[in-house]
Every structure is written in structure tokens, then in C-alpha cells.
Amino acid sequence: MPLLALVVLAVLTYAFRVTGPLLRDRVTVPPAAERLLSSAAAVLLVSLAATSALTAGHDFAGAARPAGVLVAGVLAARRVPFPVVVLAAAAVTALLRLAGLK
Amino acid sequence: MRKIWRTSDPGLLRDVGLVCLADGIVGVSFGATAVAGGLPWWVPIAMSLLVFAGGAQFAAVGVVLAGGSPVAAVAAGAVLNTRMFPYGLAVADVTSGPWWKRLLGAHVVTDESVAFALRGADPARRRAGFWTCGVALFAAWNVAVLLGVLAGAAVKNTAAFGLDATFPAVLLALALPTLTDRRTREAAICGAAAAVALTPFLPPGLPVLAGLAGLAVCWRPRSEVARSESSRSESSRSESSRSEVPHSEVSRSEVSRSGGLGSGGLG
Numbered sequence: 001m002p003l004l005a006l007v008v009l010a011v012l013t014y015a016f017r018v019t020g021p022l023l024r025d026r027v028t029v030p031p032a033a034e035r036l037l038s039s040a041a042a043v044l045l046v047s048l049a050a051t052s053a054l055t056a057g058h059d060f061a062g063a064a065r066p067a068g069v070l071v072a073g074v075l076a077a078r079r080v081p082f083p084v085v086v087l088a089a090a091a092v093t094a095l096l097r098l099a100g101l102k
Numbered sequence: 103m104r105k106i107w108r109t110s111d112p113g114l115l116r117d118v119g120l121v122c123l124a125d126g127i128v129g130v131s132f133g134a135t136a137v138a139g140g141l142p143w144w145v146p147i148a149m150s151l152l153v154f155a156g157g158a159q160f161a162a163v164g165v166v167l168a169g170g171s172p173v174a175a176v177a178a179g180a181v182l183n184t185r186m187f188p189y190g191l192a193v194a195d196v197t198s199g200p201w202w203k204r205l206l207g208a209h210v211v212t213d214e215s216v217a218f219a220l221r222g223a224d225p226a227r228r229r230a231g232f233w234t235c236g237v238a239l240f241a242a243w244n245v246a247v248l249l250g251v252l253a254g255a256a257v258k259n260t261a262a263f264g265l266d267a268t269f270p271a272v273l274l275a276l277a278l279p280t281l282t283d284r285r286t287r288e289a290a291i292c293g294a295a296a297a298v299a300l301t302p303f304l305p306p307g308l309p310v311l312a313g314l315a316g317l318a319v320c321w322r323p324r325s326e327v328a329r330s331e332s333s334r335s336e337s338s339r340s341e342s343s344r345s346e347v348p349h350s351e352v353s354r355s356e357v358s359r360s361g362g363l364g365s366g367g368l369g
Contacts, residue, residue, distance in 0.1 A: 001145050001163070005172035009162055010152035012176070013183045018208035020190025021197045029188050037184045039286045040317060043293040044181050045157065045277035047313030050294035052164050053270035055301045065267045072271035076278050083127040089271030090131075093264030 062102035068093030133250020170307020210236030292316035
């Protein structure tokens with residue numbers, strides 16, 4: 001990742017953050033726009049989770065990684081604490097690979 | 103600073119500590135994954151200092167590690183961080199003060215610090231919650247990422263430890279609390295299906311952005327949308343008036359949905 005891309009992302013992020021505190025009395029976000037933004041973030045997160053769980057490059061990533069992510073998803077849905085969810089994903093995938101699954 | 107410490111209570115410090123611990127584990131995983139994937143050591147470190155938003159950092163690095171272009175990586179991270187804008191409005195009252203304090207406070211606006219700000223019962227506690235969480239999390243996150251970078255550089259075969267599974271797991275755990283309404287759920291499933299189906303054919307990074315089209319595909323007919331929206335915005339309006347957060351359209355439920363707060367979503 002080039003430095004320029006990193007800086008651009010940092011500047012954009014800071015711009016989103018600082019607008020509210022600087023313009024507090026002059027700006028309100030229409031509720032519909034706010035919902036669209038939060039929906040877009042959710043769609044992006046799920047899409048990214050799916051592609052990074054299932055694919056590597058242009059191909060299928062193998063069964064071990066999606067299995068670990070699936071277990072993590074079930075735990076997260078049951079409101080298991082975040083650290084446990086993350087460690088479970090790694091542990092399940094590592095154990096499956098140890099057992100010879102790709 | 104002294105004013106913050108005087109108003110902070112042991113319960114606040116304990117809760118902030120737990121959030122820092124949870125996010126710390128994610129930070130270690132971020133640093134290790136980035137370096138193990140082949141990025142130079144300074145990229146995750148600089149990113150954590152300058153961007154300081156876990157979800158966007160994972161997203162951008164994920165796109166790059168999949169072979170995507172820097173533009174796609176920046177776009178993915180920036181879309182995730184658009185939520186910082188309504189967050190900033192929600193905490194505008196607690197970051198008020200001299201200009202340098204506003205600028206500094208803006209940088210530690212995260213899912214977690216906003217949640218701590220909104221749960222405070224009075225202005226002093228809101229202020230204490232926001233600043234305590236924001237500053238502590240900034241320190242914890244950056245130390246954790248540094249440790250992760252060192253670990254990732256030391257461990258040769260990260261696949262054997264299943265580290266590659268932590269990245270999608272984090273994203274999924276972040277996304278699940280936001281999928282409370284049916285429309286968002288459907289859009290997310292359509293988007294994810296489209297992104298996976300397009301992966302063999304599109305350059306890396308693009309399928310995820312194409313997944314945003316799921317937003318349009320799953321839009322319900324106009325009249326139905328209008329009906330459910332009007333009922334929902336009414337309930338959220340009554341909630342934000344109860345929490346007495348001025349200048350804010352962000353209700354507590356809205357914030358807690360976007361990122362699994364408190365229990366350790368990451369900024």
C-alpha cells in the first residue's frame with residue numbers, strides 16, 4: 001500500500017470526523033441519508049467478510065478458513081465477547097489445517 | 103485533563119479497560135496479518151496512528167493483500183468511515199472548547215468513544231467517558247498493533263496459526279450488530295453474493311465495491327419503504343430526545359448497532 005493512499009484515507013477519515021465538531025450548529029444529517037450510510041457500511045463489511053473468507057486471489061480459499069469464520073459468525077451472533085470470537089476463528093482454522101484440510 | 107480525572111469513576115475506568123483489552127487483541131491480529139501478508143512494517147503502524155479506525159484499516163489492508171488497487175483500498179476504507187460524520191455531530195458538545203481540543207477530540211471519535219459519550223447521564227460524565235475512552239483506546243490500539251507487527255514478523259508460517267481467518271471474522275463480528283433491520287440484511291446478503299460471484303472475473307478489490315450495488319437491488323418498493331421508515335424515524339426521534347444529546351440525529355440504538363460497542367467493536 002503506497003504512502004499516498006494511506007495519507008488520502010487518513011485525510012478523508014479525519015475530514016469525516018472533524019466536520020461535526022467544527023460545524024455543530026450549522027449541520028444536521030437527514031435521517032434517511034444517515035440510514036443509507038450505515039446500510040452501506042454494513043453491506044461493505046459483509047461483502048468483504050464473504051470474499052475474504054471464501055476466496056484467495058481469483059480462486060476458492062479452501063475449506064479451513066471459511067469453517068473458522070463460520071464458527072466465529074455463530075459465536076458473534078450469540079454475543080460471545082469479541083476476543084473469543086477472533087481467537088476461535090484462528091483456532092478452528094489452525095486445527096483443521098493441522099488435521100490436513102486445506 | 104485534571105477535570106476529566108476528577109469526574110471519572112472506577113466503573114468507567116473498568117469498562118474502558120475491557121474495551122481496550124478486546125480491541126487490543128484485534129489490533130495484534132491486524133498488525134500480524136498485515137506484516138505476514140507482505141506489507142512493510144511501517145504501513146500498519148502509520149495507518150493505526152493516522153487513520154485510527156479498525157474496521158477501515160482491516161478493509162483497506164484486506165483489499166491490498168487480495169491484490170487490489172490502492173484506489174479500491176481507499177474507497178473501501180472511506181465508505182466505512184462515513185459513519186464518523188454523524189458520530190462527530192453526536193459528540194460535538196463534548197469536544198467543545200479551544201480549537202486545538204476540538205481538532206484533537208475529532209481524531210479519537212470512534213464507535214467506542216461515542217458510545218461512552220452517549221451513555222453519560224450529564225455533560226461532565228459524557229465528557230469524561232468520551233475523553234477517557236478515546237485517549238486510552240488510541241494508546242492501547244497503537245501499542246497492540248506494534249506488538250502484532252513484531253509477532254507477525256517473528257512467525258514465519260501464519261497460515262498454520264489460522265491468522266488469515268481472523269480478518270473476515272473481525273469484519274463479520276463488526277457487521278452482525280448492524281444487521282438488525284430486514285432491508286439492511288437483504289442488501290448485505292445480495293451484496294456479499296454478488297461480490298463472491300464476481301471475484302473470479304474482476305480485478306481484486308472491485309468485487310467488494312460492486313457489492314454496494316446490493317443496496318439498490320434490495321430496495322423495497324417506494325411506498326413500503328416510506329411506511330417502515332416513518333415508523334422507525336419516529337421511534338428513533340423519541341429515543342434521542344430521551345438521551346438529550348443536542349445537535350444529534352444519532353440515537354443510542356443507532357450507535358450501538360453500528361459496531362458492537364462496549365463489548366468491543368473497533369473504531
